[in-house]
Amino acid sequence: MKKLNIKIPLSVPESRRNEYKRNYKDLTNNSGHLFLIAGDQKVEHLNADFFGTGISLEDKNPEHLFKIARASLGGVLATHLGYISHYGQDYKELPYLVKLNGKTNIGPNELKNSSRLWWSVEDIIKFKKDSGLKIVGIGYTLYLGGQYEAEMLATVGEAIYRAHQAGFTTLIWVYPRGSKINEEDIHTIAGGAGVAAALDSDFVKIKYPYISKDRLNTAKKFQEATQAAGRTKVVCVGGSRRPVKALLEDTARQIEVAGTNGLAMGRNLHQRSLVEARALARALGSIIFKGKDARQAYQIYNSLR
Amino acid sequence: MKKLNIKIPLSVPESRRNEYKRNYKDLTNNSGHLFLIAGDQKVEHLNADFFGTGISLEDKNPEHLFKIARASLGGVLATHLGYISHYGQDYKELPYLVKLNGKTNIGPNELKNSSRLWWSVEDIIKFKKDSGLKIVGIGYTLYLGGQYEAEMLATVGEAIYRAHQAGFTTLIWVYPRGSKINEEDIHTIAGGAGVAAALDSDFVKIKYPYISKDRLNTAKKFQEATQAAGRTKVVCVGGSRRPVKALLEDTARQIEVAGTNGLAMGRNLHQRSLVEARALARALGSIIFKGKDARQAYQIYNSLR
Amino acid sequence: MKKLNIKIPLSVPESRRNEYKRNYKDLTNNSGHLFLIAGDQKVEHLNADFFGTGISLEDKNPEHLFKIARASLGGVLATHLGYISHYGQDYKELPYLVKLNGKTNIGPNELKNSSRLWWSVEDIIKFKKDSGLKIVGIGYTLYLGGQYEAEMLATVGEAIYRAHQAGFTTLIWVYPRGSKINEEDIHTIAGGAGVAAALDSDFVKIKYPYISKDRLNTAKKFQEATQAAGRTKVVCVGGSRRPVKALLEDTARQIEVAGTNGLAMGRNLHQRSLVEARALARALGSIIFKGKDARQAYQIYNSLR
Amino acid sequence: MKKLNIKIPLSVPESRRNEYKRNYKDLTNNSGHLFLIAGDQKVEHLNADFFGTGISLEDKNPEHLFKIARASLGGVLATHLGYISHYGQDYKELPYLVKLNGKTNIGPNELKNSSRLWWSVEDIIKFKKDSGLKIVGIGYTLYLGGQYEAEMLATVGEAIYRAHQAGFTTLIWVYPRGSKINEEDIHTIAGGAGVAAALDSDFVKIKYPYISKDRLNTAKKFQEATQAAGRTKVVCVGGSRRPVKALLEDTARQIEVAGTNGLAMGRNLHQRSLVEARALARALGSIIFKGKDARQAYQIYNSLR
Amino acid sequence: MKKLNIKIPLSVPESRRNEYKRNYKDLTNNSGHLFLIAGDQKVEHLNADFFGTGISLEDKNPEHLFKIARASLGGVLATHLGYISHYGQDYKELPYLVKLNGKTNIGPNELKNSSRLWWSVEDIIKFKKDSGLKIVGIGYTLYLGGQYEAEMLATVGEAIYRAHQAGFTTLIWVYPRGSKINEEDIHTIAGGAGVAAALDSDFVKIKYPYISKDRLNTAKKFQEATQAAGRTKVVCVGGSRRPVKALLEDTARQIEVAGTNGLAMGRNLHQRSLVEARALARALGSIIFKGKDARQAYQIYNSLR
Numbered sequence A, B, C, D, E: 001m002k003k004l005n006i007k008i009p010l011s012v013p014e015s016r017r018n019e020y021k022r023n024y025k026d027l028t029n030n031s032g033h034l035f036l037i038a039g040d041q042k043v044e045h046l047n048a049d050f051f052g053t054g055i056s057l058e059d060k061n062p063e064h065l066f067k068i069a070r071a072s073l074g075g076v077l078a079t080h081l082g083y084i085s086h087y088g089q090d091y092k093e094l095p096y097l098v099k100l101n102g103k104t105n106i107g108p109n110e111l112k113n114s115s116r117l118w119w120s121v122e123d124i125i126k127f128k129k130d131s132g133l134k135i136v137g138i139g140y141t142l143y144l145g146g147q148y149e150a151e152m153l154a155t156v157g158e159a160i161y162r163a164h165q166a167g168f169t170t171l172i173w174v175y176p177r178g179s180k181i182n183e184e185d186i187h188t189i190a191g192g193a194g195v196a197a198a199l200d201s202d203f204v205k206i207k208y209p210y211i212s213k214d215r216l217n218t219a220k221k222f223q224e225a226t227q228a229a230g231r232t233k234v235v236c237v238g239g240s241r242r243p244v245k246a247l248l249e250d251t252a253r254q255i256e257v258a259g260t261n262g263l264a265m266g267r268n269l270h271q272r273s274l275v276e277a278r279a280l281a282r283a284l285g286s287i288i289f290k291g292k293d294a295r296q297a298y299q300i301y302n303s304l305r
Helices: A013-026 A063-072 A081-090 A123-130 A148-167 A186-198 A215-221 A223-228 A244-258 A274-290 A294-304 B014-027 B062-074 B082-091 B122-131 B149-166 B186-198 B215-221 B223-229 B243-256 B273-289 B296-305 C012-027 C063-072 C082-088 C120-131 C149-165 C186-197 C215-221 C223-228 C244-258 C274-290 C294-304 D016-029 D063-072 D079-091 D120-132 D151-166 D184-196 D214-219 D223-228 D244-259 D273-288 D294-304 E012-027 E061-073 E079-092 E122-133 E149-166 E186-198 E214-221 E223-228 E243-257 E276-291 E293-302
Strands: A034-039 A076-079 A096-098 A134-144 A169-176 A205-206 A233-236 A261-264 B034-039 B076-079 B097-098 B133-144 B169-176 B203-205 B231-238 B262-265 C034-039 C076-079 C095-097 C132-146 C169-177 C201-204 C233-236 C262-265 D034-037 D076-079 D095-099 D132-142 D169-176 D204-205 D233-237 D262-266 E035-037 E076-079 E095-101 E134-144 E169-176 E204-205 E233-236 E263-266
Touching: A013 A096, A013 A148, A013 A169, A013 D184, A034 A063, A034 A233, A034 B014, A034 E243, A063 A076, A063 A081, A063 A274, A076 B262, A076 C294, A076 E122, A081 A123, A081 B149, A081 B186, A081 C223, A096 B273, A123 B149, A123 C201, A134 A148, A134 B169, A134 D262, A148 E079, A169 A186, A186 A205, A186 A223, A186 E079, A186 E293, A215 A244, A223 B215, A233 C149, A233 E061, A244 A274, A244 A294, A261 A274, A261 E061, A274 C201, B014 B097, B014 B133, B014 B149, B014 B169, B034 B062, B034 B231, B034 B273, B034 C201, B062 B076, B062 B082, B062 B273, B076 B082, B082 B097, B097 B262, B097 D214, B122 B133, B133 B149, B149 B169, B169 B186, B169 C244, B169 D294, B186 B203, B186 B223, B203 C201, B215 B223, B215 B243, B215 D063, B223 B243, B223 E134, B243 B262, B243 B273, B243 B296, B262 D095, B262 E293, B273 B296, C012 C095, C012 C132, C034 C063, C034 C233, C034 C274, C063 C076, C063 C082, C063 C274, C063 D120, C076 C082, C082 C095, C082 D184, C082 D294, C082 E012, C095 C233, C120 C132, C120 C149, C120 D151, C120 D262, C132 C149, C132 E169, C149 C169, C149 C244, C169 C186, C186 C223, C215 C244, C223 C244, C244 C262, C244 C274, C244 C294, C244 D273, C262 E035, D016 D132, D016 D169, D034 D063, D034 D233, D063 D076, D063 D079, D063 D120, D063 D273, D079 D095, D079 D120, D079 E149, D079 E186, D120 D132, D120 D151, D120 E149, D132 D184, D151 D169, D169 D184, D184 D223, D214 D244, D223 D244, D244 D262, D244 D273, D244 D294, D273 D294, D294 E122, E012 E095, E012 E134, E012 E149, E012 E169, E035 E061, E035 E186, E035 E233, E061 E076, E061 E079, E061 E204, E061 E276, E079 E095, E079 E122, E122 E134, E122 E149, E134 E149, E134 E186, E149 E169, E149 E293, E169 E186, E186 E204, E186 E223, E214 E223, E223 E243, E243 E263, E243 E276, E263 E276, E276 E293
Parallel strands: A034 A076, A034 A261, A076 A096, A096 A134, A134 A169, A169 A205, A205 A233, A233 A261, B034 B076, B034 B262, B076 B097, B097 B133, B133 B169, B169 B203, B203 B231, B231 B262, C034 C076, C034 C262, C076 C095, C095 C132, C132 C169, C169 C201, C201 C233, C233 C262, D034 D076, D034 D262, D076 D095, D095 D132, D132 D169, D169 D204, D204 D233, D233 D262, E035 E076, E035 E263, E076 E095, E095 E134, E134 E169, E169 E204, E204 E233, E233 E263
Antiparallel strands: none
């Protein structure tokens, strides 16, 4: 595990550098690596990810996410302000990243990609003060390509700037989209990572080509993305449901070979019972935060179920 | 009847928590349950709901709504500022929820779903002060799906935040729309309820599949929606005209079985004479506020006609 | 003639209630009834209403409108700020209502219905102070239905609110539009009147089905519109050119039977010579302000030509 | 030559009336008549008007415009801020009118008619102070008809109001456009002039049907436009290249017969050599400012070449 | 080499003239000529320019750009704020020009040309203060023609004005676009240069027809563009990959014959190894800053490899 050496971006003013460091430590469990518990699917997929075949009944209640985050020992919960506003008082110890935009999966995507901010950064600053919670940063989903690219780039550019002005950390989801775009293509994914760097984000969440069969080579090729991101750190999306062992191997390989700085996980966690999710989260945390290998992590997983 | 235990969202600042509690009590007749008298159809359906075959002639005058609200003993009147501004001085004891947007039923819906705020939350704060009325909160209709989803989500997210900052309560109407959307599907309706929670609303008004024949089972299945809403409370729309007995049974079942926290009713009330509307409103109030069952409520209804 | 009993809307703050009363009296010639001299056609129809066959040559000069308003003894001139700014110094005794928007009749209507404010209410407040003129209120044309409905509703809602905050009176032109809309249908017209009430306007200007042959019955049926408007007062548009006697009869019937509170007249006045327009305006004023019947008014008309 | 009698619009506040008078005098060479040297074609036509067959090589340098304005003895140079910012220090004695918008001739016109302000009126006020130049007013091109009419009307209405608030004079270019519009039709042109008056502009620049053969009668018919403009003064565009004698005759006839208050000239001046342009400008100035007739002006022209 | 004689635009206020001079000197290496190291392709072309066949592996890391800029001895690095924010602390001696907008090459261009500002000029002023870096100016890419022309012109007009108010220098990329546009046509390119002058920019970056075979004559014809730009200085884009000798000859000819004031270079530099890029940058610098001819520059190039 590398010692935590924070390169504070110059857009953070002198007077907010300590605040930024504090937030960065809370965001990354004092490790520089990020374990993002993604909780924005209530908007992105309505109730489809939370209720139905193969989903634990515990997942029907939004509080399930908070319980998992607490059980993860180190994960940061990224979700919309409403959930934090309603449950935060009972989960005061968690670090939160407030997702500032979102869209549903109903109707034509192109028309909705104009994801505007639901709350301004100023609102979040005030919310942190009002709530007394560990709000450590902001998140935003950016779709490249398409009718609203210009609007989204301008919106997130300004939001990141204002977040840094306040000492917040930032993470953006970057997804190139378009009829000619292969969303699993590493070269394209790397391009999105570079845009996140141009926008001054601290972290970027991007896709990972889990479908590839040559998994070691894929991780090597994925270095293109982590290098293109420069000093912006990369976390990959968790991918679709698959055996825990494979999932842990992918995660370890991403960090060790591809050079990512953590992982984001949503459905793969919250669709499980709290006991299962806790075991998986702790196993992932051992890789992300403590440098364990996949085998060790799998043992942790099995010991906790 | 449960004791009133208000979970104040963290977006309400310390200095406005008492104001919020006061508003919440006035909104819910001190019960935590809501009886919403919906009076925004003058915009949504122009004069079609107020004048015509089968509609009491008393309904042609907008003041009819205020008389019903007064007679209901506990209902909150949700309507646009203009009506409150014109009649409020004669109905000072009523609690009001100001509807901030609206659209007509003329022309292509898709193009009008961009329902912008007619008044800012700041205007409503000033209006409360100027008028001395019991303005307890704000309302907004949100259409998910479609061209203006991004604009509407951003508008209502910010409006709810500002309302909470001022100590107002909030209720949003959430309707998923689109060519592939079944508006009576509980899974879809539950999704909308979850979005309301993500947006930090206190209450959400959603559809209820009244058309289903197996009414008890429907109420059970509807738990998906009240659970998806988390700590955001659910009220259902009143549905189309039907026998009073069935209406009271549906209401009782929604609260007892489905887990809703009240009801919203518009045409089913104001299209009746004041005497009829008063009887029905009192019967509904006995279920919503006092935990009476449908049979007891029906007796109240009959005793008042 | 009823005694002037002003119901001040609650959106007018305590400190501006006297200003509002003063404006209301000036707007209505101290009668509660309104005689609106509509002077916004220079934009709506370019020069077509002011120069051409059957139009008095006096009408080619914009000052003609001001001369008629002065001769009317009681009419309020509703026009754009530019005309008031240029001629007001020579007509200081007139009350003015500043029309805040407008569109030409060139090109596709649908695209232009997005009538934005040419001046903010704050500009008009300042203009009143700078000019020392009797600016008594603001006017806005609202098209219901169509692509810009949401924008227009939000614009005029806020404008009326701000006008009331300043003690100004308000009048809005409300026209339902759309491929399936019958613009002469009283039910639809009544719907527009109800929207004006929801928007908190003091007066609404709506269409009247002059084409109907059964004129008394039409006036009775038109009560639907004046009732739907609640405490918002209704004035009808003047309609197309027709014999003076019929025009006076329509006006008297609108007020006595349909329950309107005055009349708006544009081309029917200014396309006449000053002498003719003066005679007609005085005759109309006798009905609107003094409760004369059509026969008496016609005598006045004839005595002044 | 009439004595200069300035009718100050009421939108100019008391405190800025002297400033307005000073600007008006500088704008009109102390005559009430305007000689506008139009220098906005670098944007409207890119380099096509400045370099090519039949164009003096002197015109390739933007400074040529400033030299002509200086040589004209009385013309006001209307151009974008950039040119004034770069050359103004060497031409401090000139009066300038800052053109606030513009569009190129590349691509589909309809899509670009949304000419937004490049600079706010506040910027121009500050620029006048920073530069110490004789900035006497603002200019804006307004296209009536089409998709952006509402946006343009609102933009220019507010801009003129703010300009008057600061004591600036205003001139707007008004061009009705559309598939059914005859841009040479006097009735339509007059409509545009009336809109300028409704907008409170001091001057309006409109088309003139130079193509007509019966030139005296055309000038008489054009009175419709100058009358429709009311107290807003009219200047005509200079038209396409033609013999100097005809040009001088047209100008004299516009002022004497049609009732215009000056002329705007662009290409007809700057595409000539400085010597030629100077001779023409002085000849035009003798008509515009000193009431010379076309014959006298032609002698002046010939004496200066 | 001409002595540095700065013509400060009048939009720079008295109080910021020294700041402007300082920035201008830093921007131009104290020479009045500009060597722009263009580093905005991470957005414009995603990762395509930085990783792939024929590209030095050193280019995969964004820091490569900073190393080249340092090695160039006089070049200014133009890139987005994020890169400067992340690497600036290690390259404090470099002058930076912050690119305020950008778009990707994914999807339909027309829809994305609405390049809005990612950061306001006020943000950049604050960033300069917070970072202590030599931020000398702002950059913006302007596409003429197309749906967003009006928006872009207004955005950049205001941005340049605000930059000058703060004492920043400005450079804009101007590209005429459209189905009928020949992007290599000098007459069209000259038009774009004139628009930059109208917008008050200090420098404009435009295309150069490198494809022409008669290279001396092309340079002569290109004078049309540098003349049309007036006192706005012109730099040409570097063009596609070609032999160093030809590249140096083109650059010398542009400055000596066509009258440009420097060069912008992106891929032609950063796709080389640092050693190669350093040699080329120094050779170019000898032409741009010291007036060397192409032959002398080529010797420098060879001596450094």
